[in-house]
Amino acid sequence: MKKTFLKHLGLFVIVAFVGIIINSCGDDTTTNNNTTPTYDAKSINGTVNFVETNFLDSSSGSYLIAAYPESGWPPMGGPTAFATIPVVNGTAAYNYKLTDLADGNYVISVGFRKNTGGQSPIMGIYGCDTSHSVSCLLNPTLKATITNSEGVGNITFMSWADTTNKIY
Secondary structure (H helix, E strand, O other), rough: OOHHHHHHHHHHHHHOOOOOOOHHHHOOOOOOOOOOOOOOOOOEEEEEEEHHHHOOOOOOEEEEEEEHHHHHOOOOOOEEEEEOOOOOOOOEEEEEEEEEOOOOOEEEEEEEEEOOOOOOOOOEOOOOEEEOOHHHHOOOOOOOEOOOOOOOOOOOOEEOOHHHHHOE
16 A cells, blocks of 8 residues: 555656646746837827717717817818727727828817718817817817827827817
8 A cells, every 4th residue: 555655646746747847848928017008100099088978979970080280270171180989879988099190299189070061060179178168279288299100199088979068
């Protein structure tokens, strides 16, 4: 009985040793949580947070996120870049990416484009959020800046969904 026990113990030690060696031969991975995220070149990335989701309306038009050059603000023409925000009922936050932007400062805003056309009201502005302040509307406190064609991120702000709360 003592021989059988020692035989099983020896076999167990050998199997455990082989298992440890096999496990330690796997690929080593290093996680560095202190890295700065990178974004596609010439892009602006962020999140729009709608303050009242019960007014989100995708049946009569589209919500657009747009970048205007600082010199073209307030807007009298079209934006340099824009993207449609894919509205889903009950969702308040939407990630976006605007691409193919040259170096410079940009005012980022959310608008609503009616299916029937016409003026697109501005519903939110980066640096002003949902404020109806005229001074902020004319010169938003924050701009998205692209330098050396490097993409920027974390351009996050709030926007109205209800078009009766439009800022401009």
